Amino acid sequence: MKPIGLAVVGAGYWGPNLVRTAQATPALRLEWLCDLDEDRARAVLGPYTTVQATSSYQRVLDDPRVGAVAIATPAATHFDLVRAALEAGKHVLVEKPLTPSAAESAKLVELAARSGLVLMCDHTYCYTPAVRKIRELIRGGEIGDVQFVDSVRINLGLVQPDVDVLWDLAPHDLSILDHVLPDGVGVEAVAARGSDPIDAGRLCVAHLTAELTTGVMAHIHVNWLSPTKIRTTVIGGSRRTIVWDDLNPVQRLAVYDRGVDLAPAGSLGPDERREALISYRVGDVLVPALPEREALREVMAELAAAITEGRPAVTDGRSGLRVVAQLEAATRSVSTGGALVPVQDVIGEKIIGENVTEENA
Amino acid sequence: MKPIGLAVVGAGYWGPNLVRTAQATPALRLEWLCDLDEDRARAVLGPYTTVQATSSYQRVLDDPRVGAVAIATPAATHFDLVRAALEAGKHVLVEKPLTPSAAESAKLVELAARSGLVLMCDHTYCYTPAVRKIRELIRGGEIGDVQFVDSVRINLGLVQPDVDVLWDLAPHDLSILDHVLPDGVGVEAVAARGSDPIDAGRLCVAHLTAELTTGVMAHIHVNWLSPTKIRTTVIGGSRRTIVWDDLNPVQRLAVYDRGVDLAPAGSLGPDERREALISYRVGDVLVPALPEREALREVMAELAAAITEGRPAVTDGRSGLRVVAQLEAATRSVSTGGALVPVQDVIGEKIIGENVTEENA
Amino acid sequence: MKPIGLAVVGAGYWGPNLVRTAQATPALRLEWLCDLDEDRARAVLGPYTTVQATSSYQRVLDDPRVGAVAIATPAATHFDLVRAALEAGKHVLVEKPLTPSAAESAKLVELAARSGLVLMCDHTYCYTPAVRKIRELIRGGEIGDVQFVDSVRINLGLVQPDVDVLWDLAPHDLSILDHVLPDGVGVEAVAARGSDPIDAGRLCVAHLTAELTTGVMAHIHVNWLSPTKIRTTVIGGSRRTIVWDDLNPVQRLAVYDRGVDLAPAGSLGPDERREALISYRVGDVLVPALPEREALREVMAELAAAITEGRPAVTDGRSGLRVVAQLEAATRSVSTGGALVPVQDVIGEKIIGENVTEENA
Amino acid sequence: MKPIGLAVVGAGYWGPNLVRTAQATPALRLEWLCDLDEDRARAVLGPYTTVQATSSYQRVLDDPRVGAVAIATPAATHFDLVRAALEAGKHVLVEKPLTPSAAESAKLVELAARSGLVLMCDHTYCYTPAVRKIRELIRGGEIGDVQFVDSVRINLGLVQPDVDVLWDLAPHDLSILDHVLPDGVGVEAVAARGSDPIDAGRLCVAHLTAELTTGVMAHIHVNWLSPTKIRTTVIGGSRRTIVWDDLNPVQRLAVYDRGVDLAPAGSLGPDERREALISYRVGDVLVPALPEREALREVMAELAAAITEGRPAVTDGRSGLRVVAQLEAATRSVSTGGALVPVQDVIGEKIIGENVTEENA
Structure with missing residues (x-):
């Protein structure tokens, strides 16, 4: 089958990775790297390439060989660039966040649906072997009911010029959550607090609490100022608990048969009953073998597959919209002193589980 | 000098540690172990002891050889036991929390002050070599201004019958914070959220945000349901950042010369200015050597020293009161959906820095 | 049943641990702590004890209440002290090494056998939950054939006045090996090299290679000069591999389904055959739950049980003798430049598997 | 300045890395990728390249644009390929080991010297920021005299078809040692033992002891069968000790001010003297900040610089020869039961310190 012609837009921090992985994907044919600074695009491509550099987005959209564009520009530009691409009949892969506004994101989702085009969000983590396994464990029932989620993503990070730490880092955690939770379960409301202790003009440290439709509390801690890098997510379940330490190559994922159990209530009084029925599981830990696969290559393969098969991508525009809506709720919460924002x-509508909304679409 | 006669009250979880360390403290003379269940007291003392067991608290208080009592009973009993001891003219060491109520705690503080007796809280962590070093680093100015605090204390913990996870675990973090912050700096307001996903009848997971008088945000995560044990506190400063990993014997404390700096503003516009002036420090990490000392032995030594020298203990009743007030504010916050509670x-009064309040006393 | 009267001999580094655990063992009754320095013995017992201190070993041996002695004195004194105890009709628990000489150790083993008394070596590690589990895994066939053993025990250790690093640390590894290997498998020959780079007058760093009767090579690295503490043993098997990291409380033992497999040879030529038949297993890792038990309490319980049941202890004098013989071979090897010493x-006789020698006894 | 034309030879495991980094090196111009299997070469270059693939080594050597070749083929082919390149007047970068024989390696060194051509070994680790820092620390006197070296490089590794684990992995450790030791200090003799427990036809586990010219013992443990990956080197010094854990990105290098000191002897008797004069340093640990640089890019830059400046590369043919000679001594030692082989x-001559031999050259 003929590969799908691709243009990468944006030669900044992430663009080079899209360029590299697109070139390693047989189902894609990289035609262009487009950046306002054409020299930068050329430098990213290097001196040995046959790929063309350009500073003209229009030229890319006019090229009939280009079937899809992959956009890795600042978030504020996403709405215009994605819309133009969809209007030009191109499929789109776009970096997170989809756009900085839920209303605009919803427009893009609608536009893609109307045009029958693939609108895919590069929620890269959803394509890692670890997250795939977590999704499988949760949806396969192996961990039981999700009881709590705790995610820490802290780092000495680049203070972004255009987004705060919530919009920079929390999309990872929120998109993962969106991906792994069972059908029909999602984030119903969000509360957040944050601070800017270095006077950077935007939040550098933030704590986000997401209330799931099941009543469960998920907590996300993002921080640009931590001298140590931590990327750990704990998903507590009624049967097992998952600990994902993304920076531990030896043991990225561990499934603990450890926890507190409460037997179903009998005929005792409320307090005695609880005492009597609490028990502690201290069982084995299983570290499942994970394949070694680069997530971004899987993103590229999924982009090509979704286009070819004429179906939504696994991380489609709707998932991007859900994440943006949660982030916008978080920002509102911060500005109102940490209140819970549905x-x-x-x-303006309930968008919880991914499949549920897909049905409604 | 003649050692001070001591009675330990409570032979449950913590009491045996008090018994052991009291026996290893030359300045103390353990006379009694008192528990409602005298057999349990006898079992804790073992078959080789010369220390007496009793189930009568009155007998302990009537014993003129007893100069001080160390109370390790459930929190709900603290008020009565401490009051009785103070009224009997005994100095008191009491487990955290001082009592379950700020109002009652304040009464005990006042009573001790009036009676000229030592009322000391067993905030054990404040006596660890790590916390002593942290206090020294912060107060000596080595880390600069505190910019953020993040403390995680999670564990597969015992679901306590009488207290929730906030009152069980957060006293550690709050008492440490109280101890290490500079004079005049303290917790001004508290917000908290939590959940009880196993239907235990009390919070098992909680996130507490403390707003310091300097505007800095401190976050504390406590959790009884985590299959892995984490006890890590990060204190970010304008000059250095401290990472304390209490479960890493090789490297309990690390001082990172890593961070984000913002040079003082010049004449540029607000946005450009920020861009231009942000810089990243990626310097060395120093792991200070710490002495090997058991914190609880230091607690015992401090109890004896405070009594002998007629001065408040380092972790006196006031520090216990401050911690209780913060916990009570946290509980109120949880019940009002996470609002910030001063x-x-x-x-009913401002109680921030430890020395400030001591002056006012 | 009446508890067995016990005397602990030696109030130095290890003696206090014997005193503490003996007091916590219902089947024993601690009568004496004996040390040449009676004040030291008294200090170890502390001011609250009913146990007697003495500097007279004879007085201990003359005491009819004393059924057993536990000896924690320097190795050079073991032979005389153990012999005297056995001759006085006392059962004996003795610290490793049994004695500094295989010939002397053999005499003690023979004397104990003749007298029908228990002679037990305090090979403490054999009583840890981790080593018990390893023994179970190996002997139960779960890891297949042992293919290699690698043990690292390094530390900033006390430079001992009377023994070198081989005799100080390697007894742990050799006694563990002796304990966990299948019946009939043991150490046949030993080679060792070492160095004394600080001019301490004895080896401070040593590498010991033990050749098992199966032809397998086991390597032990002991070092007093390492600034970091490592206690890790890897036991590679044809089906699974065990990694024991004794300093990792979260994951002390891990069983890896990872390894290199070689299918049975077919009809190909030697080189092609090998290429074709090598395959790699990259399966899950299992971290078995281990009970929390103090090994030294198990030692005490085993001492009492062996005496009561009139049977050899699990780590009997013969196991102590095998370890001493291996150490003596190692010392010979060092002095002959690293040659393999049977x-x-x-x-003077083959002493390999523990059960085999027990049969012969 | 015009970049130096380069051909990479070998498109197997390592070749693609040479291709990638050569393309990122401005001072080089990649002209060819040569492999017996031209399709494989083409696949490595990918569909977007302007670099030529060929299966003809002669064509590469005949190309006047080619100033240098980088050889990443099996070790057995190195001698012929390197000789042909040197005879064709090309500079050479060659993978470790230089050749499988010290005699042949010496011939290549001599040939390069006679021809005035650069013969460089790709001892990649010597170009890592960590090893550069170690070299600086040792040669700058900061750690004092080297007292012991312990290096562990174990892994579930590919069982190589052409070399055993010693020749596969130990070149890394030996080349690092060669690089960081002070001038005039080197490996004088080698002893090794190994085993092949999976019947792979070659050693899969090996322990190598190197005796330095200073009398110091260095130990290297290499293992293809370990389920866990460890790459740790400890270099103990009289003033400080370096711990290099290459798999710990957070703390790759740590300098410990911990150790055992022995004060200079006074007038006491031998034993008392030692007791009295031993002391323990338990000081701070320093984790130096290291730049983030890819070692292989530094290799490429050094190749270009050595050619341009007409000087030996930092890891020149002589260093490659020294490593091969040590490996050959190790192999002899294994076959003679572990004896020390000078x-x-x-x-046939003493080749210890790198600068010393360069002077003699």
Whole structure:
């Protein structure tokens, strides 16, 4: 089959990775790297390439060989660039966040649906072997009911010029959550607090609490100022608990048969009952073998597959929209002193589980 | 000098540690172990002891050889036991929390002050070599201004019958914070959220945000349901950042010369200015050598020293009161959906820095 | 049943641990702590004890209440002290090494056998939950054939006045090996090299290679000069590999389904055959739950049980003798430039598997 | 300045890395990728390249644009390929080991010297920021005299078809040692033992002891069968000790001010003297900040610089020869049961310190 012609837009921090992995994907044919600074695009391509550099986005959209564009520019430019691409009949892969506004994101989702084009968000983590396994464990029932989620993503990070730490880092955690939770379960409301202790003009440290539709509390801690790098997510379940330490290559994922159990209530009084029925599981830990695969290559393969098969990508525009709506709710919460903000207030409708919304679409 | 006669009250989880360390403290003379269950007291003392067991607290208080009591009973009993001891003219060491209520705690503080007796809280962590070093680093100015605090204390913990996870675990973090912050700096307000996903009848997971008088945000995560044990505190400063990993014997404390700096503003516009002036420090890490000392032995030594020298203990009743007031504010916050609760609302007066309040006393 | 009267001899580094655990063992009754320095013995017992201190070993041996002695004195004194105890009709628990000489150790083993008394070596590690599990895994066939053993025990250790690093640390590894290997498998020959780079007058760093009767090579690295503490043993098997990291409380033992497999040879030529038949297993890792038990309490319980049941202790004098013979072979090897020294050359007979020798006894 | 034309030879495991980094080196111009299997070469270059693939080594050597070749083929082919390149007047970068024989390696060194061509070994680790820092610390006197070296490089590794584990992995450790030791200090003799427990036809586990000219013992453990990956080197010094854990990105290098000191002897008797004069340093640990640089890019830059400046590369043919001679001594030692084999016996002359031999050249 003929490969799909691709243009990468944006030669900044992430663009070079798209360029590299697109070139390693047989189902894609990289035609262009486009950046306002054409020299930068050329430098990214290097002196040995047959790929063309350009500073003209229009030229890319006019090229009939180009079937899809992959956009890795600042978030503020996403709405215009994605819309133009969809209007030009191109499929789109776009970096997170989809756009900085739920309302605009919803427009893009609608436009793609109307045009029958693939609109895919590069929620890269959803394509890692670890997250795939977590999704499988949760949806396969192996961990039981999710009881709590705790995610820490801290780092000495680049203070971004255009987004705060919530919009920079929390999309990872929120998109993962969106991906691994069972059908029909999602984030219903969000509360967040943050601070800017270095006077950077935007939040550098933030704590986000997401209330799931099941009543479960998920907590996300993002921080640009930590001298140590931590990327750990704990998903507590009624049967097992998952600990994902993404920086531990030896043991990225561990499934603990450890926890507190409460037997179903009998005929005792409330307090005695609880005492009597609490028990502790201290079983084995299983570290599942994970394949070694680069997530971004899987993103590229999924982009090509979704286009070819005429179906939504696994991390489609709707998932991007859900994440943006949650982030917008978080920002509102911060500005109102940490109050719980229903996601519905942002998006005007209930968008919880991925499959549920797909049905409704 | 004649050792001070001591009675330990409570032969449950913590009491045996008090018994052991009291026996290893030359300045103390352990006379009694008192527990409602005298057999349990006898079992803790073992078959080779010359120390007496009793189930009668009155007998302990009537014993003129007893100069001080160390109370390790459930929190709900603290008020009565401490009051009785103070009224009997005994100095008191009491487990955290001082009592379950700020109002009652304040009464005990006042009673001790009036009676000229030592009322000391067993904030054990404040006596560890790590916390002593942290206090020295912060107060000596080596880390600069505190910019953020993040503390994680999670574990597969015992679901306590009488207290929730906030009152069980957060006293450690709050008492440490109280101890290491500079004079005049303290917790001004508290917000907290939590959940009880196993239907245990009390919070098992909680996130507490403390707003310091300097505007800095401190976050504390406590959790009884985590299959892995984590006890890590990060204290970010404008000059250095401290990472304390209490479960890493090789490297309990590390001082990172890593961080984000913002040079003082010049004449540029607000946005450009920020861009231009942000810089990243990626310097060395120093792991200071710490002495090997058991914190609880230091607690015992401090109890004896405070009594002998007629001075408040380092972790005196006031520090216990401050911690209780913060916990009570946290509980109020949880019940009002996570709103920020000023500590002053709980205690009726401003009680921030330890030395400040001592002056006012 | 009446507890067995016990005397602990030696109030130095290890003696206090014997005192503490003996007091916590219902089947024992601690009567004496004996040390040449009676004040030291008194200090170890502390001011609250009913146990007697003495500097007279004879007085201990003359005491009819004393059924057993536990000896924790310098190795050079073991032979005389153990012999005297056995001759006085007392059962004996003795610290490793049994004695500094295989010939002397053999005499003690023979004397104990003749007298019908228990002679037990305090090979403490054999009583840890981790080593018990390793023994179970190996002997139960779960890891297949042992293919290699690698043990690292390094530390900033006390430079001992009376023994070198081989005799100080390697007894741990050799006694563990002796304990966990299948019946009939043991150490046949030993080679060792070492160095004394600080001019301490004895080896401070040593590498010991033990050749098992199966032809397998086991390597032990002991070092007093390492600034970091490592206690890790890897036991590679044809089906699974065990990694024991004794300093990792979270994951002390891990069983890896990872390894290199070689299918049975077919009809190909030698080189092609090998290429074709090598395959790599990259399966899951299992971290078995281990009970929390103090090994030394198990030692005490085993001492009492062996005496009561009139049977050899699990780590009996013969196991102590095998370890001493291996150490003596290692010392010979060091002095002859690292040559392989058969253990039989030291002991004059083949003493490999524990059960085999027990049969012969 | 015009970049130097380069051909990479070998498109197997390592070749693609040479291709990638050569393309990122401005001072080089990649002209060819040569492999017996031209399709494989083409696949490595990918569909977007302007670099030529060929299966003809002669064509590469005949190309006047080619100033240098980088050889990443099996070790057995190195001698012929390097000789042909040198005879064709090309500079050479060659993978380790230089050749499988010290005699042949010496011939290549001599040939390069006679021809005035650069013969460089790709001892990649010597170009890592960590090893550069170690070299600086040792040669700058900061750690004092080297007292012991312990290096562990174990892994579930590919069982190589052409070399055993010693020749596969130990070149890394030996080349690092060669690089960081002070001028005039080197490996004088080698002893090794190994085993092949999976019947792979070659050693899969090996322990190598190197005796330095200072009398110091260095130990290297290499293992293809370990389920866990460890790459740790400890270099103990009289003033400080370096711990290099290459798999710990957070703390790759740590300098410990911990150790055992022995004060200079006074007038006491031998034993008392030692007791009295031993002391323990338990000081701070320093984790130096290291730049983030890819070692292989530094290799490429050094190749270009050595050619341009007409000087030997930092890891020149002589260093490659020294490593090969040590490996050959190790192989002889294994076949003679672990005896100490002087490197001089292999190479016929004393080749210890790198600068010393360069002077003599």
